Amino acid sequence: xxxLANPPSTRAGTPAPQRPPRRRSFGYPRRASVWTYAAxxxxxxxxxxxxxxxxxxxxxxxEAVAQVPPxxxxxxHLFDNIARVFDSTDFAKALLNSFIVSGSITLSxxxxxxxxxxxxxxxxxxxxxxxxxxxxxTSMVPQQLGIIPLYMLMSEIGWTDRLAxxxxxxxxxxxxxxxxxxxxxRAVPDELLEAGRMDGCSTFGLYWxxxxxxxxxxxxxxxxxxxxxxxxxxxxxxxxxxxNATVQVALSSLASGYTTDYTLTLTGTxxxxxxxxxxxxxxGRQIVGGIMQGAIKG
Amino acid sequence: MAINAxxxxxxxxxxxxxKGSPYLYVLPFFLLFGVFGLFPLIYTxxxxxxxxxxxxxxxxxxxxxANYREMLQDPYFWNSLGNTLSIWVLSTVPQLLAAxxxxxxxxxxxxxxxxxxxxxxxxxxxxxxxxxxxFTQLFGRDFGMVNWLLGLVGAGPIDWQADTxxxxxxxxxxVAWRWTGYNALIYLASMQAIPHDxxxxxxLDGASSAQQFWRITVPQLRPTIIFTxxxxxxxxxxxxxxxLLFAGTSTPTGGSDRQFQTIALFMYEQGFREFRFGYxxxxxxxxxxxxxxxxxxNFLLTRRIANEE
Numbered sequence: 126x127x128x129l130a131n132p133p134s135t136r137a138g139t140p141a142p143q144r145p146p147r148r149r150s151f152g153y154p155r156r157a158s159v160w161t162y163a164a165x166x167x168x169x170x171x172x173x174x175x176x177x178x179x180x181x182x183x184x185x186x187x188e189a190v191a192q193v194p195p196x197x198x199x200x201x202h203l204f205d206n207i208a209r210v211f212d213s214t215d216f217a218k219a220l221l222n223s224f225i226v227s228g229s230i231t232l233s234x235x236x237x238x239x240x241x242x243x244x245x246x247x248x249x250x251x252x253x254x255x256x257x258x259x260x261x262x263t264s265m266v267p268q269q270l271g272i273i274p275l276y277m278l279m280s281e282i283g284w285t286d287r288l289a290x291x292x293x294x295x296x297x298x299x300x301x302x303x304x305x306x307x308x309x310x311r312a313v314p315d316e317l318l319e320a321g322r323m324d325g326c327s328t329f330g331l332y333w334x335x336x337x338x339x340x341x342x343x344x345x346x347x348x349x350x351x352x353x354x355x356x357x358x359x360x361x362x363x364x365x366x367x368x369n370a371t372v373q374v375a376l377s378s379l380a381s382g383y384t385t386d387y388t389l390t391l392t393g394t395x396x397x398x399x400x401x402x403x404x405x406x407x408x409g410r411q412i413v414g415g416i417m418q419g420a421i422k423g
Numbered sequence: 424m425a426i427n428a429x430x431x432x433x434x435x436x437x438x439x440x441x442k443g444s445p446y447l448y449v450l451p452f453f454l455l456f457g458v459f460g461l462f463p464l465i466y467t468x469x470x471x472x473x474x475x476x477x478x479x480x481x482x483x484x485x486x487x488x489a490n491y492r493e494m495l496q497d498p499y500f501w502n503s504l505g506n507t508l509s510i511w512v513l514s515t516v517p518q519l520l521a522a523x524x525x526x527x528x529x530x531x532x533x534x535x536x537x538x539x540x541x542x543x544x545x546x547x548x549x550x551x552x553x554x555x556x557x558f559t560q561l562f563g564r565d566f567g568m569v570n571w572l573l574g575l576v577g578a579g580p581i582d583w584q585a586d587t588x589x590x591x592x593x594x595x596x597x598v599a600w601r602w603t604g605y606n607a608l609i610y611l612a613s614m615q616a617i618p619h620d621x622x623x624x625x626x627l628d629g630a631s632s633a634q635q636f637w638r639i640t641v642p643q644l645r646p647t648i649i650f651t652x653x654x655x656x657x658x659x660x661x662x663x664x665x666x667l668l669f670a671g672t673s674t675p676t677g678g679s680d681r682q683f684q685t686i687a688l689f690m691y692e693q694g695f696r697e698f699r700f701g702y703x704x705x706x707x708x709x710x711x712x713x714x715x716x717x718x719x720x721n722f723l724l725t726r727r728i729a730n731e732e
Contacts, residue, residue: 169539238452241452250445267710272463278462381668397553405548
């Protein structure tokens, strides 16, 4: 290091900021070039465009959609179209149904997964390992394929067209149990549970006073994913809820018909996506983190 | 005496609590899964050996393998199998390659990192129904934007739903659009776990950035690539919502000529439109078997390919 290469600092007392030795794009991760940004922005634009498009269409009149070249800028008819959606189908009820279904599934999955996760991660009992492996293995079973007997079962107990038919089978998930077992194994120190026991806590007391509070961050992520999945679920509600639709089923019936009114349909799309979109805007960082952490099953 | 008895009762209770309660805590999962997951799946097997029509008030008759024999002779079954495989290959292969590339892009030092990741993931949080409806409009024959763009470059308009190849391509694009970003984030997570000094050593040896990508990044991602391939296969073979909605009407035939009817959709048609539960169950079990075979073959193949890199 020579004085020439490193001019003395201008202010007495403060040493010149040490620049790290410059190496050409060495090491990893490397600096992004303009091309990297350009490519990523193109990818993101491609991701956003269909949703933007449904917004554009839902704010236009039906005539505007059939124009060539297509209109690319939102118009002023969004609220008219929303009103039309609510008039033409029972969309409000479908939205309410979806909120009830997704909300109760979310609460239940978080509660039961944390309970089972606590048992698997922190309690010792015979058959623990076997049961855990069994629980994880069940997530590999394609649920769609049991749909016929499930439907028969539901009509046998008279649950067709009742929300219970969608809620009850979703009350626990193998993924939730696995996720919570993993998390609680790391997040709750055994000493804390020991101390709780010394104070005379029952195991359920430990769960309530120690485990649940400790599980809050993971519960938030699990709850988010569960809600989104329940909200977006389509096949089973379609089969079992013909006259008491959730929002996805209502949307699909809006879209089917020999001539489709696309303005109406895409407005419905927007309405069905909006709640998820709002959650994503607020908690997107956690959702991205959750996927990158644990390879969330889709 | 009384105190002793009380404390011994309390000890017994607490022993019961610590021995018994774990089973109580895992019970809800196994109970619900047993009733609503495992039982239907196994019962599907039983139903598949019966002539079972819900319209007869659940009357059924044991017919042995007749449903399976009929299925193997049913041209609609083979048609749906071919469609499923075609859509699966068209959507999975480009999707995973694109995801790898996007993950590589995201693995730079970036400004607005979180926003870019969220942008890439956005398609995945929207529902299949919403996505398919929007794309069906974009792929419209007369006023669809895709055809308008094709017109700009001088290509003729395509009736996307009408032909086998065009409908498969369109459906694959819908599937790939929804899942590429999700897979990219999974790849990104494992890319970030690759030790930096491997790249530094490679750079010292004069490896170009493309060589580093194919010689270090891809082999290091092997377990993740296997995981995503198997998951995409399990999902891809069960595709039914996209072809159902892409038809634009609520008929589950997958186009006027069944040109994009998948196996799952064929099962849905037989079960919930024709109400032939026995036949539909035979299709379901066959699909289950196909998925299992594909998942295993997939696993072995991907492991080998990644090993050779």
